[in-house]
Amino acid sequence: MKQLLREIIENKLFTTLFQPIFSLSNGDTVGYEALTRGPEESVLYNPVKLFESAKNENLLWEMELSTRSSAIEKFLSLQSDKILFLNVDPDIIRDKKFVKGYTKHLFEKIIKQSNIIFEITEKTAIKDYIEFKEIIKNYKTQGYKIAIDDVGAGYSGLTTISEVRPDYIKIDMSLIRDIDKDNLKKSIVKALVEFANNTNIKLIAEGVETLDELKTLIKLGTPLAQGFLLGKPSKELLVLDDRLKNFIKETKLSLEKTKLTSAFKVQIGTIARRDSGVQCSTLSKDIESIFLGNNRLHGIALLDGEKVVGLITRRNFFTHLGTRYGRELWLEKPVERIMDKNPLVLDYSIPIDQAIKRIANREEDKLYDYVIVEKDKSYFGVVPIITLLEKSMELQLNIAKYSNPLTGLPGNLIIEEKIREFLDKKMPFSLIYFDLNDFKSFNDYYSFERGDRIIKYTANILERHISFYKDAFLGHVGGDDFVAIVGSYDIERLCCNIIEEFDFNIKRFYNKEDVERGYIISTDRDGIKKQFPIVSISIATVNNMEITNYEDMIEKVTAVKKVCKELCKKFKKSYFLTEEKVLIKQEQRTN
Structure with missing residues (x-):
């Protein structure tokens, strides 16, 4: 065996894959992990067997240096500027000969240390963390970066992370497998994502094999990933398939939009889990095998072809089998005999808030049963109740996060998202900008507390009047500025009514003598003392009749607002101005 190993090392008979x-x-593409395979059709083809044999024959250091040097040579020959991950055993990385050999080889091949990531594979426990920590520190000062592999499995634990302070953490594939169906795994990965963000460590999910796993990882905020779904180990440097690249971009874009969207906008189908349905004619003994094979499965949608006809829950199924003679009575019979024939089945497009209301109206014993989702009248997937509630809470928290704390109205990020949304629809709408005149002087004179009361008063007036318009939106830019979107070009009456009510009641915030x-x-x-009139409101409006993009719309409404403010100052009263009136005035000046 020793002779065979020496021959492999000296002649570099192994294969490097990336x-x-x-x-x-x-x-x-961020980088590549170099993987070694022994000679093809050899007993040492398997990398675990190859390195274990080298260790047993006291040739591990030679094998490590030879395989990693070969990996660098191959990587350089493929002319990539990406980073390269090299697996290294802790017993080897602490060997002074190792880093000297590597550094010499890197200088010879002209490759930056910063492009090399030593990926510590903990096949054996680190025995002396103090010594190991100093060794890692030494490598880092030379420009190398460190990754910890297989976090969540074996010896790769919190102690190693806290002592090594890695640049990268790789989440073991055991935590990634079926993560879309496992809330505990989601919670663990979510915690790791938050930890990594707080400590400036980059997180990599290993072993991604399904689109549902990929989508879940994107939703959890995992920054990097590898796996057979994305790209198998290859002699060439692969890039991501266009279909998967578009899937990642679309999922990410959808999430960004959802962050600023209320529960009444998000469709339940977007959070459905793509569990396989089972034909209702399936024997109960086969259903038992499915449940016993997956402890996390709490229900199965039952179909007749593609049509949903029922639901069998784990609780209901084993309740039937648990009765006297239950197994004899039901196991050889079709599951449709004991299924729930009236489960909650919702169309893909139903908003989450409506789904929650429908669930609340179910019988108490069905309250936590899966919601079945159909699309185009065919089975699509299921939504566990916990998933529905978590999503609803996430949406509400995001809305609160991006809302103005004084009025509770949506803030700038949501305002921008809404304007873009209305522009994309290409339906007639008007953008209305509200701004209070002489408000700063009122604040300075009466106090911020009374100023806040005027802001709330203004918000209440605007909300009440704008609510008469279907699909209207009101946002609080900040300070004394508000923005509304109304699905109509005919808004003169709306603006006049707002001015009338505002002017009539604003005086109650002043002292009688003022x-x-x-x-x-x-x-x-x-700092100069002056007379300031009673606070008034300026209203500037533009519409999308000739505007198709966000930037132009903001530019136009800002220009109209400026003219409107000047008119308010000139006449010392509230004023309403449209883009059309501004254009007429400009033409009159020209003529």
């Missing part, structure tokens, strides 16, 4: 690692933000006088005396931005 598995790509991709960004889950856009599908770009109202009688018609102004207050306060300091301007230059």
Whole structure:
């Protein structure tokens, strides 16, 4: 065996393969992991057997140096500027000969240390963390980066992470497998994502094999991934298939939009789990095998062809089998004999908030049963109740996060998303910008507390009037600025009504003597005392009749707002101005 190993090492009879690692933000290639295989059709083809045999024959250091040097040579020959992950056993990386041999080879081949990631594969426990920590620190000062492999399995635990302080953490495939169906795994990976973000460590999910796993990892915020779905180990440097790249981009884009979307907009089908349905004629003994083979499965959709006809829950199924003579009575019979013939079946397009209302109206004993989702009148998937509630809570928290704390109205990010959404629909709408005049002087004169009351008063007026329009939207830009979107070009009556109510009631926020006088005396931005009239409101509007993009719309409404503010100042009263009126005035000046 020793002679065979020496021959393999000296003649480099092994094969180097590269598995790509991709960004889950856009599908770009980030780097490659170098993987070694022994001579083909040899007893040492398997890498585990190859390195274990080398260790047993005291040739591990020679094998490590030879295989890794060969990997670098091969990688350089493929002319890539990406980073390269090299697996290294802890027993080897602590050997001073190892880094000297590597550094010498890297200088000879002109490759930057910063492009090399030592991936520590913990096949054996690290016995002395103090010594190992110093060794890793030494490597880092030379420019190398460190990754910890198989986190979540074997010896790769929190102690290693805290002592080594790696640049990368690789999540073991055991945590990734079926993560879309396992809430505990989701929670673990979510915690790792948050930890990695807080510590500036890059996280890589290993062993991704299905689209559902990939989608779940993107949703959890995992930045990087590798696996057979994305790219198998290859002699060539693979890039991501266009179909998968588009899938990643579309999933990411959908998530960004969803972050700023209410529960009444998100369709239940977007969170459905693509569990396989089973024909209702299937024997109960086969259903038992399915349940026993997957402890996390709490229900199965039953079909007649592609049509949903029922649901069998784990609880209901084993309740029937658990009765006296239950097994004898039911196991050889079709499951349709004991299925729930009236499960909650919803169309893919039903919004989440409506789904929750439908669930709340179910019988108590069915409250936690899966919701079955159909698309085009055919079975699509199931939604566990916990998934539905978590998504609803996530959406509400996101809305709260991006809302103005004083008024509770959506803030700038949501406002932009809504304007773009209306533009994409290509339906008639008007963008209305509201701004209070002389509000700063009121704040300085009366206090911020009374100023906040005016802001809330303004928000209440705007909400009440705008609510009469279907699909209208109101946002709070900040301070005394608000934005509304109304699905109509005919908004003059709306603006006039808002001005009328605002002007009629605004005086109640002033002292009686100031109202009688018609102004207050306060300091301007230059610290000069001046007379300031009662706060008024300026309303500037534009529509999408000739505007097709967000930037142009914002530019136009800003220009109209500027003119409107000047008119308010000139006439000392509230004013409403459309883009058309501004254009007419400009033409009159020209003529």
